[in-house]
Amino acid sequence: MIGNKLEIERINPLPLAQRKSFFSADEIMVPVECEPKPISDAISFQIQKCANKIRDARSRGASVMLIYGAHLIKNGAAYLLDDFLINDRLTHLATNGAGTIHDWEYSWLGRSSECVRSNVSSGTFGTWDETGKNINLSLLVGGIHGLGYGESLGRLIHDEKLEIPNKEELEDLIKNSPNDEYTGARVELLHSLNNGYSKQGTYELEHHWKKASVLESAYRNKIPLTVHPGIGYDI
Numbered sequence: 001m002i003g004n005k006l007e008i009e010r011i012n013p014l015p016l017a018q019r020k021s022f023f024s025a026d027e028i029m030v031p032v033e034c035e036p037k038p039i040s041d042a043i044s045f046q047i048q049k050c051a052n053k054i055r056d057a058r059s060r061g062a063s064v065m066l067i068y069g070a071h072l073i074k075n076g077a078a079y080l081l082d083d084f085l086i087n088d089r090l091t092h093l094a095t096n097g098a099g100t101i102h103d104w105e106y107s108w109l110g111r112s113s114e115c116v117r118s119n120v121s122s123g124t125f126g127t128w129d130e131t132g133k134n135i136n137l138s139l140l141v142g143g144i145h146g147l148g149y150g151e152s153l154g155r156l157i158h159d160e161k162l163e164i165p166n167k168e169e170l171e172d173l174i175k176n177s178p179n180d181e182y183t184g185a186r187v188e189l190l191h192s193l194n195n196g197y198s199k200q201g202t203y204e205l206e207h208h209w210k211k212a213s214v215l216e217s218a219y220r221n222k223i224p225l226t227v228h229p230g231i232g233y234d235i
Contacts, residue, residue, distance in 0.1 A: 013129035019119075021111035025212040028076035032083045054089055063091040070098035073214060074113050078106070082217040093150075093218055097229035100153055100215060104135055107157050107213035108205070126235045134205060137198055138162060143185030144170075149227035154219030157207045166200040167193050 039047075057064050066081070073095075084090050105112035108130065119125035126132075135153060141162045142152025156162060170190045174183055192198045210216045218225035 011127065013127050013132060014124060016105065016109055016128040016130045019114055019124075019128055021105075021109075022113040022115070023074065023076070023111065025076075025106045025110045025112075025209045028074075029079050029212055030076045032079050058089060064089065065092040065094065066090050067094045068099060069096055070102050073099050073102040073106070078103070078212045078214050078217070081214045082211070085217050085221040085223050090223060093214065093223065093225040095150075095214075095225070095227055097227065097234040100135065100149070100227055101131060101235060103213050103215050104153060104157065105131060107207045107210045107216060108134070110209045110212075133197075137192075137203070140185070140189045140192055140198070144182050144189055146182060149229075150215060150225035151219060153227075154213070154215035154217075154225060156205070157210050157213050157216040158219045160204060160206055160210075162203040162205075164189075164193075164198060164200050164203055 054064050066084075072081075081090075081093075102112045114125065116125060134156065138152045138156040139149055141164055142148070142155065144165070147155070167190060170186050170193070173180070174186050174190065177183065189198075193200060207213070207216070215225060217223075
């Protein structure tokens, strides 16, 4: 092996509640019934043009996809998107890794958004225990059922629990069906169990602000939401 192996156990995640977060869900979320602020005629024209295209597409049964980044979530658009999904205005959503992090933090803690400059300098940026643990645990469990990132995390927020199989069950499936398409996912989950990163059985986690989650809304409304983390710029 060239170089030294990264010593994961030396990473010291910190409690998410300890972090200074810029925004709270109760303050930042934009109500659907909120009166829009004044905008220029040029922007108003573009919005109306977009709305007409969405209306036309859906009237023809055509797809309408929304591809968004973290700022849409961080700045409180969850209620608006929930209304879009309930009223069948969107057929697919796609975001990056940061979009899911703000989404999950709002839904669980009710707060999100950290200071990049100061936390990168202190080596604490993105090192928040519950965020990393619960997002990745939902993906590990979702993977053995063939679920992707968006549906796996949306299901955790919606159900507020995960059913984690026991090690013996996973070992038997891996041994008896080594060529199964889910073998890799089962190995990853078994590795997590063997190393104490997760425990078998029912894992329960309340999400008091789940209404602030687009992931949960997409799962509840059965709308596909795919996640596309980027290397080098994403978290």
